[in-house]
Each structure stands twice: as C-alpha cells, then as structure tokens.
Amino acid sequence: MTFHIGAQPGQIADTVLLPGDPYRARWAAERFLEDPVLVSETRGMLGYTGTWEGHRVTIHGTGMGQPSISIYVNELIRDYDAQTLIRVGSCGALQEDVAVRDIVLAQAASTISGPSSTIFREINFAPVADFILLAKAFAAANGKAHVGGILTSDTFYDEREDLSQQLQRHGCLAIEMETAELYTLAARYQRRALSVLTVSDHILTGEALPSDQRESSFAEMIEIALHAAFD
Ligand code: HPA
Numbered sequence: 001m002t003f004h005i006g007a008q009p010g011q012i013a014d015t016v017l018l019p020g021d022p023y024r025a026r027w028a029a030e031r032f033l034e035d036p037v038l039v040s041e042t043r044g045m046l047g048y049t050g051t052w053e054g055h056r057v058t059i060h061g062t063g064m065g066q067p068s069i070s071i072y073v074n075e076l077i078r079d080y081d082a083q084t085l086i087r088v089g090s091c092g093a094l095q096e097d098v099a100v101r102d103i104v105l106a107q108a109a110s111t112i113s114g115p116s117s118t119i120f121r122e123i124n125f126a127p128v129a130d131f132i133l134l135a136k137a138f139a140a141a142n143g144k145a146h147v148g149g150i151l152t153s154d155t156f157y158d159e160r161e162d163l164s165q166q167l168q169r170h171g172c173l174a175i176e177m178e179t180a181e182l183y184t185l186a187a188r189y190q191r192r193a194l195s196v197l198t199v200s201d202h203i204l205t206g207e208a209l210p211s212d213q214r215e216s217s218f219a220e221m222i223e224i225a226l227h228a229a230f231d
Pocket residue numbers: 090091092093153155156175176177200201203
C-alpha cells in the first residue's frame with residue numbers, strides 16, 4: 001500500500017495501462033482481462049490486475065492533469081516496480097489532417113510547465129516515448145496512426161489562442177494533459193512509456209467525437225496498447 005494506491009505488494013503487474021477515467025479502467029478490465037481483480041480503489045481511483053493472452057496486466061486510472069498522473073506513476077514505479085506504462089486517453093486535434101476518432105501516438109510531449117519542470121531549471125527537457133513501444137503500436141494500428149509531437153497542457157479551457165496557433169504552425173498534432181510527466185518519469189527511472197490517444201475533439205473545427213463512438217474508440221486504443229506491450 002502507498003499513499004494513493006491500495007494494492008498489496010505483488011498485486012501490480014509489470015505492464016500498466018493508464019486511462020484517465022477510473023470507470024474506463026473498470027470497463028477495460030472487464031472487457032479485455034481474464035480474471036480481473038480490483039487491486040485498488042483509494043479515492044475512487046480504480047485499478048485492476050488480470051491477464052491478457054497469458055500476460056499479466058494492470059489497468060489503473062490516473063485522473064486528469066500532470067499533478068494527478070505524477071502521483072500514480074511515481075508510486076507505480078517506485079513502490080510497485082512497474083516497467084511498462086502506457087497511457088490510453090483522449091486529445092484535442094490541432095492539425096487539419098488529424099480527424100476526430102483518429103489515433104495519435106505521442107512521439108514527444110512539449111509542456112509549458114509540469115511537476116518536473118522545476119528540476120530542469122533553464123533546460124527545456126524533451127520528454128519522448130519509448131521507441132520500441134511506439135514502433136509496435138504503429139504496427140498494431142496497421143500504420144493508420146498519426147505519429148508526432150503533442151502538447152501536454154495544464155488547461156482544458158485554454159485562453160491562449162495564439163499558443164495553439166504557434167503549436168499548429170510547428171506541426172504539433174494534438175493537445176492533452178498528462179503525457180509529458182509520464183514520459184519524464186519513465187526517463188528518470190529508465191522505464192518504458194507511451195501515450196496512445198484518440199482524438200475526442202477538434203480544436204480547429206470544434207467537432208467532437210459522438211458519444212456512441214466513444215466506447216469503440218477506447219477499445220481500439222486498449223487493443224493497440226496491449227499489442228504494443230506484448231507483441
Ligand atoms: N485540450 C486538452 N486536453 C484534451 C483535449 C483538449 O482539447 N481534448 C481531450 N483532452
């Protein structure tokens with residue numbers, strides 16, 4: 001047990017999938033894992049461990065934003081020795097050729113600030129995905145994923161339109177709120193990390209993923225993440 005995770009030692013698998021929403025963790029565990037066991041429900045943040053095609057997997061919620069994912073990933077790595085951590089989440093698209101429901105594999109995640117920013121002082125550290133996980137996820141998506149840089153923002157309701165414009169101009173694919181800290185922690189502790197994202201909304205057009213497609217797009221991400229981890 002840690003401050004924020006109720007699992008006993010040994011109850012967290014080496015491979016952890018990380019949705020933001022705890023109910024998505026439950027849904028994915030029930031749909032994809034054999035014999036899923038609820039291993040943590042501290043503060044309502046659900047975590048399940050089971051097996052997928054014979055491989056042990058934990059699916060644990062992270063909450064929204066870098067401070068929240070930082071707490072869970074720190075404890076998953078430092079206290080439970082998690083080795084491979086894959087975020088499965090949503091993002092807002094910033095490019096015209098990235099459509100609602102498309103898959104984005106975050107190769108790198110820029111950020112203005114995050115829980116780790118202060119330790120780098122004047123360095124703009126570039127948090128990157130694990131290359132092998134990224135390559136395997138791209139193969140699992142049959143090459144139909146966008147691969148590139150994203151922004152990890154601290155705001156969902158952003159007032160800085162000029163910022164989105166500059167990012168768009170520099171090829172940034174999408175905005176979400178967790179990946180930079182996930183990748184930074186993986187770098188710090190020499191673990192493997194990747195973010196597999198689906199486009200839930202389009203920042204240029206205002207289009208949003210219809211609610212009847214949210215479940216199937218989430219399932220697609222989980223499949224890609226599992227194949228990336230174990231193929
Ligand atoms: N901004 C930030 N995070 C997000 C978005 C967005 O538009 N969509 C999904 N996560």
